[in-house]
Amino acid sequence: xxxxxxxxxxxxxxxxxxxxxxxxxxxxxxxxxxxxxxxxxxxxxxxxxxxxxxxxxxxxxxxxxxxxxxxxxxxxxxxxxxxxxxxxxxxxxxxxxxx
Amino acid sequence: xxxxxxxxxxxxxxxxxxxxxxxxxxxxxxxxxxxxxxxxxxxxxxxxxxxxxxxxxxxxxxxxxxxxxxxxxxxxxxxxxxxxxxxxxxxxxxxxxxxxxxxxxxxxxxxxxxxxxxxxxxxxxxxxxxxxxxxxxxxxxxxxxxxxxxxxxxxxxxxxxxxxxxxxxxxxxxxxxxxxxxxxxxxxxxxxxxxxxxxxxxxxxxxxxxxxxxxxxxxxxxxxxxxxxxxxxxxxxxxxxxxxxxxxxxxxxxxxxxxxxxxxxxxxxxxxxxxxxxxxxxxxxxxxxxxxxxxxxxxxxxxxxxxxxxxxxxxxxxxxxxxxxxxxxxxxxxxxxxxxxxxxxxxxxxxxxxxxxxxxxxxxxxxxxxxxxxxxxxxxxxxxxxxxxxxxxxxxxxxxxxxxxxxxxxxxxxxxxxxxxxxxxxxxxxxxxxxxxxxxxxxxxxxxxxxxxxxxxxxxxxxxxxxxxxxxxxxxxx
Numbered sequence: 001x002x003x004x005x006x007x008x009x010x011x012x013x014x015x016x017x018x019x020x021x022x023x024x025x026x027x028x029x030x031x032x033x034x035x036x037x038x039x040x041x042x043x044x045x046x047x048x049x050x051x052x053x054x055x056x057x058x059x060x061x062x063x064x065x066x067x068x069x070x071x072x073x074x075x076x077x078x079x080x081x082x083x084x085x086x087x088x089x090x091x092x093x094x095x096x097x098x099x
Numbered sequence: 100x101x102x103x104x105x106x107x108x109x110x111x112x113x114x115x116x117x118x119x120x121x122x123x124x125x126x127x128x129x130x131x132x133x134x135x136x137x138x139x140x141x142x143x144x145x146x147x148x149x150x151x152x153x154x155x156x157x158x159x160x161x162x163x164x165x166x167x168x169x170x171x172x173x174x175x176x177x178x179x180x181x182x183x184x185x186x187x188x189x190x191x192x193x194x195x196x197x198x199x200x201x202x203x204x205x206x207x208x209x210x211x212x213x214x215x216x217x218x219x220x221x222x223x224x225x226x227x228x229x230x231x232x233x234x235x236x237x238x239x240x241x242x243x244x245x246x247x248x249x250x251x252x253x254x255x256x257x258x259x260x261x262x263x264x265x266x267x268x269x270x271x272x273x274x275x276x277x278x279x280x281x282x283x284x285x286x287x288x289x290x291x292x293x294x295x296x297x298x299x300x301x302x303x304x305x306x307x308x309x310x311x312x313x314x315x316x317x318x319x320x321x322x323x324x325x326x327x328x329x330x331x332x333x334x335x336x337x338x339x340x341x342x343x344x345x346x347x348x349x350x351x352x353x354x355x356x357x358x359x360x361x362x363x364x365x366x367x368x369x370x371x372x373x374x375x376x377x378x379x380x381x382x383x384x385x386x387x388x389x390x391x392x393x394x395x396x397x398x399x400x401x402x403x404x405x406x407x408x409x410x411x412x413x414x415x416x417x418x419x420x421x422x423x424x425x426x427x428x429x430x431x432x433x434x435x436x437x438x439x440x441x442x443x444x445x446x447x448x449x450x451x452x453x454x455x456x457x458x459x460x461x462x463x464x465x466x467x468x469x470x471x472x473x474x475x476x477x478x479x480x481x482x483x484x485x486x487x488x489x490x491x492x493x494x495x496x497x498x499x500x501x502x503x504x505x506x507x508x509x510x511x512x513x514x515x516x517x518x519x520x521x522x523x524x525x526x527x528x529x530x531x532x533x534x535x536x537x538x539x540x541x542x543x544x545x546x547x548x549x550x551x552x553x554x555x556x557x558x559x560x561x562x563x564x565x566x567x568x569x570x571x572x573x574x575x576x577x
Contacts (some may be wrong), residue, residue, distance in 0.1 A: 029531070034373045035371055042275065046272075063270060079260065090424065094428060
């Protein structure tokens with residue numbers, strides 16, 4: 001799905017941008033160390049405003065018509081979450097194997 | 100140019116909130132601690148009938164109340180003679196967007212539309228996002244959902260990734276963030292940029308919408324069985340589900356019904372930790388929200404939280420992740436209802452509690468939620484295993500949140516454990532003392548705290564005196 005940096009992504013394509021909302025030094029006080037040392041990152045989907053390549057700074061128009069800028073990260077971003085690999089431990093619950 | 104630094108935006112919090120809610124909270128304040136809770140709850144002026152009518156317009160409420168016959172029989176087989184209450188479940192997955200959260204979103208959406216807002220914003224990683232998106236769609240409002248989805252390696256909790264998908268499916272713009280409480284900062288900035296309505300879970304609208312759930316349960320049980328339910332079990336996170344349900348039960352005369360809070364025990368896992376984030380196999384309905392919100396409700400995105408669970412709970416029961424996964428599978432196999440695991444938290448406690456109750460008593464599980472890819476117990480267990488978490492069958496007492504998920508081998512191992520309400524009250528009173536020193540409390544404060552902690556003013560003073568004696572009182576689990 002993710003294009004290479006050489007592919008020109010046409011304006012109007014559904015894409016995902018990434019941007020940094022807060023750098024580690026801008027974050028809230030009192031965070032656990034493992035969180036405090038990372039930036040607060042954000043991803044947003046929308047229609048690409050102008051032709052660009054993955055990695056370029058771009059503008060998108062979201063599904064409700066708002067504009068956001070950020071780095072072009074993915075093209076046609078989708079969802080791949082699933083029901084997961086079968087977990088055999090639960091298969092027999094409530095069956096004759098465990099009556 | 101507007102200063103959008105973290106500190107500057109947080110400093111504008113109150114102004115942003117006021118304009119995005121259309122509700123002035125100052126009018127209810129009595130002191131730094133006390134406020135007129137009932138005046139705030141009644142400020143919308145909606146009757147139960149009006150709320151019901153609003154909800155019917157957008158496919159909310161009137162969900163089926165099922166008797167779980169095979170599960171009840173199974174519980175009776177492992178109980179002492181004469182024990183084993185009848186277990187009912189309110190199938191809230193039948194609401195538009197698949198959970199009881201539609202009830203909460205529905206009134207906010209109606210309010211936003213009535214007041215002329217062009218859209219709604221909410222910050223949530225739970226079912227509420229999809230509920231707001233679904234309700235906004237039906238009211239022709241724009242919707243933005245701010246979500247904590249990924250850790251810093253961009254690995255997403257499958258349950259939350261599914262909720263991102265659902266929000267986008269209903270036409271929302273979704274701002275997907277890494278772990279951290281600055282979700283709230285992004286919410287504030289978004290409210291400020293858009294001028295949209297703040298569809299907070301914790302406004303009076305968010306709670307009024309759940310009152311119909313308690314009322315439906317009370318009325319339907321009364322009509323079918325000739326009495327009010329003996330116990331209603333409620334999955335507790337932010338407290339709104341419990342507050343609204345309890346208030347709804349009271350509205351239809353079910354004052355004697357015991358309202359039990361239930362959470363998945365995730366003690367030991369820090370909620371703002373980038374590394375612990377994906378080691379949780381439940382993203383809501385757990386102690387990481389349930390306990391701190393019950394012991395200090397006013398930690399939310401509105402000045403005064405309408406969800407005040409401690410005020411309404413008669414008991415609090417904890418269950419383990421493994422126990423809930425076991426019951427989720429059992430509900431599917433025995434009762435033919437495949438539902439999401441988080442919604443089965445209270446079902447799990449119901450089994451343990453029903454064993455202690457008489458056969459002629461009734462216990463009601465007041466919600467279910469939709470299931471699907473990501474939001475499924477197999478997804479969560481498979482994900483946990485991929486993270487190096489041990490998954491096995493055995494004694495659920497051996498569960499260690501974030502390390503080991505032990506799925507019971509038999510129904511009689513499903514027990515959970517009670518959480519001491521006295522410790523919760525003590526923690527709550529201690530929080531109040533940090534807002535206003537005890538020696539400055541007036542009678543109004545003490546009476547408010549007594550109502551809010553569901554106890555007497557004398558007992559509030561006893562607990563407060565214990566704090567003064569060097570903090571011997573337990574601080575609770577927060």
